[in-house]
Amino acid sequence: MKIVEQVQELRSTLSEYRQAGLSVGFVPTMGNLHAGHLALVDAAHEKCDKVVVSIFVNPMQFAADEDFDTYPITPAEDEKALIEHNTALLYRPQRQDIFLSDLSKQTRVEVPELSEILCGLSRPHFFSGVATVVNTLFNRVQPDIAYFGKKDYQQFLVIRKMIKDLAMNLKVVGIETVRLNNGLAMSSRNNYLSGQEINQAAGLYRVLQHVARICQNNSHTYNEIEGLGIRELKEIGFAIDYLSIRRQSDLRTPERTDQNLIVLAAVWLGKTRLIDNLEFSLASS
Structure with missing residues (x-):
């Protein structure tokens, strides 16, 4: 090289x-x-x-x-x-x-x-x-x-x-994002986390997965689902910057007719800022 x-x-x-x-x-x-x-x-x-x-x-x-x-x-x-x-x-x-x-x-x-x-x-x-x-x-x-x-x-x-x-x-x-076995996205800032925080931080991806599943069930508004996700993140111990459901193509707020979506989040765990996202699709109606 x-x-x-x-x-x-x-x-x-x-x-x-x-x-x-x-x-x-x-x-x-x-x-x-x-x-x-x-x-x-x-x-x-x-x-x-x-x-x-x-x-x-x-x-x-x-x-x-x-x-x-x-x-x-x-x-x-x-x-x-x-x-x-x-x-x-x-x-x-x-x-x-x-x-x-x-x-x-x-x-x-x-x-x-x-x-x-x-x-x-x-x-x-x-x-x-x-x-x-x-x-x-x-x-x-x-x-x-x-x-x-x-x-x-x-x-x-x-x-x-x-x-x-x-x-x-x-x-x-x-x-695509590379993850640890517990689901935490690989990041240079993971070096700032303690062993306990590494396990705690994995909860971010689990919440994103839960949010995506609820969206796919089509039983709540996106605002309601975002609120649910934020509450789950707080229960884990994160301080929230944002959690938001957007269109994959341009990150604009989705309409109900949009099928290809992404949920993105930025949170703080102690002094470390973490970001992650999950792309998902809705079934055509």
Whole structure:
């Protein structure tokens, strides 16, 4: 596996791939890699000749009171895992290589509407920070296909819309969430949880499953079902950011005629914020 930090070396290596007629799959990450990230790498191998992974902890997507300074960084373990999964190229830029000016003066990419709901309400800085840096990485790597985990479902839709609106010449693929045996979605922030909290946190997915089943039984309004889900989460011990039933396609509030739905939630367990979702479909009437 080749490791590069400078954009010139990145472009030189990618140029060699292109001249050889090789396709490029890209997996942007913030490191501290786990089985969820590696599933993206494996998926990229299925469709692409070369797989490029980036590791960059993006300060633009963190607010001042969030965990940027304590975000887990594990370079040696990440390199070992990527080598084991046959990654061709690891791009590990430094902050000054991504942001050519002070963050307050940096050009930003905004994806309206999708960025302003759900996680965007409590983290209004987040999706602009993600879109801006992912756009920069896309411009540098110029992949054929980019891979994102669907645990961050809203982020996946934001990136997909950015690609469409800016007429980018690449495809984006969402990969299903990888979970622990107890159902908890894999996340780097799980490192913040104690053993007891890991077991407690698994209750989030169980509630999402229950919410989906109630929706499929068609016996309550969506507002009533959301209220039930929130009560169950509180009983487990979560502090609630949101739990919401939305359309899969655009995260708008569903009508009764909509069949492909998703329930999304963001909660706090102690000082750790967790997100998860579950896609489901209703029987046609």
